[in-house]
Amino acid sequence: MRKFDFAKRLGGAILLLSAASFATIWLLTFHPDELQTETVTSPDDAPLLQPGQKLKILTWNVQFMAGKNYVFWHDTPNFDGPHERPSSDDIAHTLAEVSRVIREENPDIVLLQEVDDGGRRTDHEDQLARLLAALPPEYSSHVSAFYWRAAFVPHPRILGSVGMKLSTISKYKISHTRRHQLALPPNDIITRQFSTKRAFLEARLPLSNGAEFVVLNTHLDAFAPLRPAPIQCTCKWWKSTVSWRRSTPAAWLGCWAAISICCRRMKPRITACPRATRVTISNTRRSRRCIKNIKSCR
Incomplete structure (x- = not known):
């Protein structure tokens, strides 16, 4: 007994x-919702896009402003790279160079991936706030969405907080934004809580004639070439919401680290947006990682 x-x-x-x-x-x-609204910063007097206006969009994976002097532990397929964090001096130098390139390129919209905010590896700093302080005041509209965030990660190469987000910056007014959760990797239930939760960030920019221009910003997994679920999810949304509505011009950009060979409907191309706007891409090579061009569903 x-x-x-x-x-x-x-x-x-x-x-x-x-x-x-x-x-x-x-x-x-x-633990984000499948679909959630993100907080937008956009002044009331921010200018509106004009019908037929030509847009220049810059998309850049800034890799938490680390620069080119590192091979991080997560940059290799076996997760055995030698470095865990960049130095504070390298972060400051890279951030200054990023702001210089943006000023020189003078894009209308900037889409950034791997922007740190609150992470131990980058001294818990909000890198977007620091970058915005170094940019001209016309870049006053912006929105961000986290896709990796935890107060503490017990991985031996981290052992601290993480915070990484997508950020969209615009010279023009942003009226509405949403974060769309993509499929999670098939890890065990504990690992899944501490892992990235990739998403795409939808930003809607109003035109003076009442129409909207939609920009999607995303960053896909570099080591998941045979996992089509995130692409199929986004492709389905694109086709149902944007592609077949000729009155809603849109651009879909970001760091396309892995495009599944299983998703045959996806064909990379630079495209002009129908009717309301025309788009050109500034695809900077100053980033250590390759930035892909606009994607569109057919």
């Missing part, structure tokens, strides 16, 4: 400890 009572108490303690551990993990990590 005593043995039974001891086993019962032990089982209850283990169950309670497991529940407490999972609750702690849940509280430490990021």
